[in-house]
Amino acid sequence: MTTRAPEPTTAAANPPVQPMDVNLLPSDVVRASAMPNLAPPERQLTKVAKLIDVSKCIGCKACQSACVEWNDTHPAVGENVGVYENPHDLTPDMFTLMRFTEYENPDTGDFEWLIRKDGCMHCEDPGCLKACPAPGAIVQYSNGIVDFIHENCIGCGYCVTGCPFDVPRVSKVDHKSYKCTLCSDRVAVGQGPACAKACPTQAIVFGTKDEMLAHAETRVTDLKSRGYDKAGIYDPQGVGGTHVIYVLHHADKPSLYADLPDNPAISPLVEGWKGPAKTVGLAAVGLAAAGAILHGLFARANKVTVTDEVEAAHLVQTETGQPASPALVPGQGGPAA
Amino acid sequence: MSREYSEAGDHLVSRQPVVLSRYRWFTRLNHWIIAITTILLMLSGLAFYSPMFYGLTALFGGGQTARWLHPFLGLVLAVGYLLIFIQLVPRNLPRRDDVVWVKHIRDVMDQNEEKLPTLGKYNAGQKFVFWAMGLLILTLLASGIMVWQEYFPDLVAIPDRRLAMLAHSAAAILMLLVFILHVYAAIWTRGTIRAMTRGSVTGGWAFRHHRKWLREVAGRARRETSN
Numbered sequence: 001m002t003t004r005a006p007e008p009t010t011a012a013a014n015p016p017v018q019p020m021d022v023n024l025l026p027s028d029v030v031r032a033s034a035m036p037n038l039a040p041p042e043r044q045l046t047k048v049a050k051l052i053d054v055s056k057c058i059g060c061k062a063c064q065s066a067c068v069e070w071n072d073t074h075p076a077v078g079e080n081v082g083v084y085e086n087p088h089d090l091t092p093d094m095f096t097l098m099r100f101t102e103y104e105n106p107d108t109g110d111f112e113w114l115i116r117k118d119g120c121m122h123c124e125d126p127g128c129l130k131a132c133p134a135p136g137a138i139v140q141y142s143n144g145i146v147d148f149i150h151e152n153c154i155g156c157g158y159c160v161t162g163c164p165f166d167v168p169r170v171s172k173v174d175h176k177s178y179k180c181t182l183c184s185d186r187v188a189v190g191q192g193p194a195c196a197k198a199c200p201t202q203a204i205v206f207g208t209k210d211e212m213l214a215h216a217e218t219r220v221t222d223l224k225s226r227g228y229d230k231a232g233i234y235d236p237q238g239v240g241g242t243h244v245i246y247v248l249h250h251a252d253k254p255s256l257y258a259d260l261p262d263n264p265a266i267s268p269l270v271e272g273w274k275g276p277a278k279t280v281g282l283a284a285v286g287l288a289a290a291g292a293i294l295h296g297l298f299a300r301a302n303k304v305t306v307t308d309e310v311e312a313a314h315l316v317q318t319e320t321g322q323p324a325s326p327a328l329v330p331g332q333g334g335p336a337a
Numbered sequence: 338m339s340r341e342y343s344e345a346g347d348h349l350v351s352r353q354p355v356v357l358s359r360y361r362w363f364t365r366l367n368h369w370i371i372a373i374t375t376i377l378l379m380l381s382g383l384a385f386y387s388p389m390f391y392g393l394t395a396l397f398g399g400g401q402t403a404r405w406l407h408p409f410l411g412l413v414l415a416v417g418y419l420l421i422f423i424q425l426v427p428r429n430l431p432r433r434d435d436v437v438w439v440k441h442i443r444d445v446m447d448q449n450e451e452k453l454p455t456l457g458k459y460n461a462g463q464k465f466v467f468w469a470m471g472l473l474i475l476t477l478l479a480s481g482i483m484v485w486q487e488y489f490p491d492l493v494a495i496p497d498r499r500l501a502m503l504a505h506s507a508a509a510i511l512m513l514l515v516f517i518l519h520v521y522a523a524i525w526t527r528g529t530i531r532a533m534t535r536g537s538v539t540g541g542w543a544f545r546h547h548r549k550w551l552r553e554v555a556g557r558a559r560r561e562t563s564n
Contacts, residue, residue, distance in 0.1 A: 034388035133385040134400050154400035156385065157486030161498050170486055175401060269499035273506055278387060281510035288514050292521040302448055302526045304541040312355045312540030312551060319555035320352070 007046050007143070011192020011206040024141060024188035031140040033132030045143035049209040050182060050193055052117050053219055053247040054257065055228070056203035059084065059098055059115040066198030067096045070183065092171035095119055095180040096195060099258035116246070116257040117195070117204065120167045120180035122146045124240030127266040128179075130274050131162025137177075144209065144243035145182045153177055162274075164239060164264040182243065212245060219247045238265030342457030342553045344428055349558040355540025357554055359458075359532040364424065367417050368533050374414040375516065381407045382509050408485050415478045422471055428458045429468065435461035455548035466519045473512040480505040 005020040028045055032038055064086075068075060073093040078086055084100040096119035103112045126146045129138040137152035138159065148159075148168075155175030159168040168177045183193035191197075192206035199205075205215065216233045223231035232251025235241050246260075254260040340347075346361040360368070381403040383390040397403040434454040438445070438461045444452040445462075459467070483493045483501035493501065523529045528542040543551035 034391060036388065133388070133391065135388055135391055152400075154394075154404040155486065156404045157484065157490065158385075158502070160486070160490075161484065161495065161502050163495075166495060170490065175405075175487070267496065267499050269496075269503050273499070273503040278506075281506070282387060282389075285510060285513045285517070288517045292517050296521065296524060299525075300448070304528050304539060304545050306541075308545045309354065309539065309541035312544035313353065315544060315548075315551060316349065316352055316355050316540060316555045316558075319552055320349075320559040322352075322559070 005188065005190035008048070008187055008190045008192050009046075009207050009211070011196035011204075012202075013192075015189075015191055020189060022188040023190065024143070024145075024184055028141045028143070029139045030142045031126075031129060032136045033129045033138040034135040041142050043142070045141065047144045047209040048182075048187065048207065048243060049144065049212040050122075050196060050204060050206045050244045051212040051216055051247065052244065053203045053205070053216075054114065054116055055219070055223055055231070055247060055249050056201045057098075057115045057117065058201055058203070059100065059113075060200060061086070061098050062198040062200055063117055063195035063204055064094065064096055064098060066194040067180075068094070070186070070194035071095060071181070090118065090167065090169055090179075092169045092173070092176075092178040095178065101256060101258050103256055114250075114257050116260060118167075118258065120146065120182070120244065121165050121236075121239070121264075122180075122182055122243035123164075124242065125266065127162035127164050127239070127270060128159035128168055129162075130266060131158040131270055133158055141184070143187070145184050145187065146243075147181050147184045148177055148179060150174075150176045150178075162266065162270050164261060164266060180244075209241075209243065216245060216247050220251075223247070223249055234260070236261070236264045238263050340553065340557075342428070342547075342549045343557070344425070344458060347458070347550070347554050349554055350537055355543075356537050357540065357543055357551065358536055359538050360536050362536065364421065365533055365536055367421050371414060371417040371421065374410045374417065375512075378407060378410050378414060379509075379513060379516070381410070386506060386509065405487070408481060408487075411478060411481050415474055418471065418474050422467075425467060429464045431461075431464065432457070435464065450545060456546065456550070457553075458547055458550045460546070462518075462522060466515055466522075469515045470512070470519075473508045473515065476508040477505060477512065480508065 002019050002021050005016075005023040007023065024045075028041055028043070029038065030041055067073075073095070075087055075091060075093040078088065080086075081088070085097060087094050087097070090097050096117055099116050099118050101114040101116070103114050104110075105112055122144055123146065124144065126138070126140060129140060129146060132138045133156060134152050134154045136149055137154070138146065138148055140146045153176040155170055155177065157170050157177070159177050160166075160170065168179045170177045183191070183195075186193060193204075196204040196206040205212065207215070213233065213235070220231045220233060228249040230252045231247070231249050234246035234248050234251060234254055246254075246257075248254060248257065250256050253262070255262050346358065346364075348358050350356040350358050380393045381397055384393040384400070384403055385407075391400070394400045394403040397406055434456055437454045438456065441449075441453055445460075480501040482489055484498055484505065485492075523533075526546065528539060532538050540551065543554075
């Protein structure tokens with residue numbers, strides 16, 4: 001008999017050797033795309049988070065390699081155009097990407113190399129999930145992980161439209177959308193994400209969200225003691241907080257880091273498209289259809305009368321200057337079509 | 338005799354009873370292609386519009402197929418409507434009679450025909466449907482291409498894509514409303530539907546609803562026969 005895997009609290013531990021059942025179940029889904037009346041979950045998992053400490057990152061891309069290896073993706077061999085990013089953008093086969101920014105700090109005159117690991121932020125209020133029209137194609141578990149369920153994905157790209165971070169990528173091969181899963185399949189068996197496990201400097205760490213925030217605080221304190229007085233945590237409240245959080249040395253200017261949004265939120269256009277306006281539109285159509293049917297059933301139809309036909313015959317007689325005669329055969333009387 | 342109220346092909350089919358040809362085979366065929374694609378677009382589009390209608394994707398063989406098919410149907414609709422637009426636009430330009438007709442819209446509904454102006458081939462309601470459909474299809478085409486993930490994923494930036502998505506949904510709802518008006522009016526005004534099936538209408542129908550059109554078509558028959 002097997003037991004359920006524990007909820008992971010670190011990525012550093014080695015995997016248990018005894019067989020264990022998965023512990024991230026369909027019943028742990030708290031929100032699913034296009035399923036507004038989802039049953040509430042029976043239990044609440046501990047909220048998890050991945051912390052990316054930008055100040056500790058050395059840009060080695062071990063996280064990218066670990067991600068490719070664990071998810072068994074096969075990114076195409078790229079082309080060197082003289083930048084460090086490899087590949088040049090997130091792709092359906094590359095769920096995470098080190099983005100490199102060269103920054104000349106105007107306050108200190110220092111040249112700074114800012115490296116940020118880009119990927120899904122696992123928003124508490126996910127724009128992708130809100131935009132998705134396919135029932136159950138995007139789910140959010142009670143531990144905070146936002147996951148794409150590919151068998152339900154229809155490849156419409158609405159998640160791309162909804163995401164405030166430009167993360168999802170739709171595959172040209174199978175027409176399904178891909179992004180970081182926060183290694184939900186590893187978390188399900190008590191393991192932390194592959195990228196965190198692989199990170200040689202522990203710039204990426206994983207644990208409960210509370211522990212990660214506490215750890216981030218110690219990092220911010222340390223950075224401030226070293227002169228980075230604008231150091232801080234990036235856990236944007238515009239999307240309800242995220243389950244991937246950053247420690248930034250310039251937390252006052254997140255956009256320095258390869259255009260990380262300063263104040264990300266689901267766009268009002270997406271809220272308008274997906275919000276109450278939808279119901280108003282449907283109500284208008286329903287009312288119009290019902291009104292048309294009722295009027296059609298109960299109002300007097302606009303019928304041509306016998307008088308109309310007689311008047312028409314008179315008019316035709318006058319206009320053509322001929323007495324009523326047997327029917328003209330098309331092609332003989334009227335002009336050719 | 339040049340045409341002022343009628344379109345090419347409109348002619349008197351018979352005098353007793355009076356029957357007039359209103360739409361040629363090409364126009365009718367095109368109309369029904371437009372009608373069928375519009376209905377299929379509405380069914381697949383509603384599935385993406387609201388989870389309430391997602392089950393409609395089953396009609397197309399699933400969500401992936403519906404997602405793939407929808408934009409191509411849109412292209413067929415756009416081409417079909419372009420052809421009908423070019424063909425019918427001259428008689429759908431607004432005239433002074435239309436203003437009078439709109440002011441008497443209550444008399445239209447109450448069927449006080451004697452209070453209404455005599456009209457050419459189209460009344461203001463038909464012209465409204467013609468122009469509204471044209472503008473909405475143009476909006477749907479432009480915004481639809483901007484969000485066509487399969488072929489134009491990078492055509493516009495994501496913020497513009499959000500705007501296009503909103504415009505596409507709003508235009509789709511308006512088009513549904515115009516569609517309901519169009520179908521309703523065709524049914525309420527008895528004797529209309531045969532114009533798009535058999536292609537012809539009775540003299541009485543033409544006398545009641547489009548008298549100037551009837552007079553011109555009959556007048557042309559006189560010239561043709563006296564030649």
